[in-house]
Amino acid sequence: MDELELLKKDWDKSSTNYPNLNNEQLYKLINKKSSSIVKWIFIISLLEFSAWTLISFLFDGAESLEKMKSYNVEHIFYPLTIFGYLVLFVFFYLFYKNYKSISATDNTKMLMEQILKTRKTVKHYVIYNLLFVYISIVLAVYIELTNNPETQSMLTSIESEGANNIYILYLTIIGFILLAMAVVTVILLGIYFLIYGLLLKRLKSNYKDLKALEKAI
Amino acid sequence: MKSVTEQNFVVLLQEHQNIVHKICRIYTNDSDAHKDLFQEITIQLWKAFPKFRGDSKFSTWMYRVGLNTAITLYRKSLRHVQSQRIESMEYKLSYEEYDDTKDEQLKLIYGAVRKLNDIDKGIVFLYLENKNYKEISETLGISEVNARVRMNRIKTKLKTQLNS
Known part of the structure; x- marks a missing residue:
């Protein structure tokens, strides 16, 4: 007997043996994209961290460290740096945890909750980064004003010329800080929107689909 | 929507x-x-x-x-x-051919089919699904003549593989 004929017989015979996935299982299959999106969020956060570290080392890392040493403000500078890195690590851990739990989630409701949680973590991450930059700007200006001998002598000379001048100077400085904050906010939010925003958008559409599924079943 | x-x-x-x-x-x-x-x-x-x-x-x-x-x-x-x-x-x-209890000859045939190249596997599959050459050629994007030629070669290949 022809081999293929033999095969065909068996093929027809076993055509009822296949597993039958129900609608919900199939829905989940096509919505599993969430897991890989969250994985990308995790990977991108790692890349971003490396990029920032590299940039700070390449550019003014050593120089500003020297400057800080000459100002005797290591007690502010070091804790702040360490704190910054610690918080970043906490965020990596959270991103990783999100990824792990999303890829292990079986039930639709849990998956939805996890998606919401991931979105929240990313939001917190962006807010934290902005706050950290704001605090750094304020601190840097403060340190510059109180510790740089050049600015100090300039301040005293301006003060001797009249009390009004010094207020104007301070107002200018505050204006400068606000401007710097605004610029940083626009740049950072722009970057984050490009990287995370698009991923979050896709997560959101997955979430919507899952929600529709909840209703349908 | x-x-x-x-x-x-x-x-x-x-x-x-x-x-x-x-x-x-x-x-x-x-x-x-x-x-x-x-x-x-x-x-x-x-x-x-x-x-x-x-x-x-x-x-x-x-x-x-x-x-x-x-x-x-x-x-x-x-x-x-x-x-x-x-x-x-x-x-x-749980397919029988994924484990070792299956009829020996059928197992060999399935094994031989899996050794075929990707397109030939598709041809065998569509043949098993009762598709004619026209449907096979349309599904796989090859010409009908090519499908026939390939099918003949597949039959020979399977025969030589199974009898060696």
């Missing part, structure tokens, strides 16, 4: 999922690989669904997209690219 599309798709997929399982059976060697391919084909079908115009039967369209996915993936797996596994997707898969 999208969710309505999705519901339609899932209903159709649910009804015709046997086709996907059968493709997986020809193209994979064990149940893990079967599940991977099943997932991959499902996702590709879903991605391609907006392009499904309904001018052919859904099942015909599934054969085409499913086989193309399997063929592309088969080429990928030669380069050792693995798709991401869904661990939570547990369903029972």
Whole structure:
């Protein structure tokens, strides 16, 4: 007997043996994209961290460290740096945890909750980064004003010329800080929107689909 | 709007999922690989669904997209690219030919079919699914003559492999 004929017989015979996935299982299959999106969020956060570290080392890392040493403000500078890195690590851990739990989630409701949680973590991450930059700007200006001998002598000379001048100077400085904050906010939010925003958008559409599924079943 | 599309798709997929399982059976060697391919084909079908115009039967369209996915993936797996596994997707898969209890000769035939190249596997699969040469050529995007020639070669190949 022809081999293929033999095969065909068996093929027809076993055509009822296949597993039958129900609608919900199939829905989940096509919505599993969430897991890989969250994985990308995790990977991108790692890349971003490396990029920032590299940039700070390449550019003014050593120089500003020297400057800080000459100002005797290591007690502010070091804790702040360490704190910054610690918080970043906490965020990596959270991103990783999100990824792990999303890829292990079986039930639709849990998956939805996890998606919401991931979105929240990313939001917190962006807010934290902005706050950290704001605090750094304020601190840097403060340190510059109180510790740089050049600015100090300039301040005293301006003060001797009249009390009004010094207020104007301070107002200018505050204006400068606000401007710097605004610029940083626009740049950072722009970057984050490009990287995370698009991923979050896709997560959101997955979430919507899952929600529709909840209703349908 | 999208969710309505999705519901339609899932209903159709649910009804015709046997086709996907059968493709997986020809193209994979064990149940893990079967599940991977099943997932991959499902996702590709879903991605391609907006392009499904309904001018052919859904099942015909599934054969085409499913086989193309399997063929592309088969080429990928030669380069050792693995798709991401869904661990939570547990369903029972128990084909006799995936274990050792099957009739010896049938096992050999299945083994020989799995050694064929990706296109030839598709031809055998469509043949087993009672498709004629016209349908085979349309689904795989080859000429009818080519399909016939390949089929003859496959028969010879299987014979020599099984008798050696």
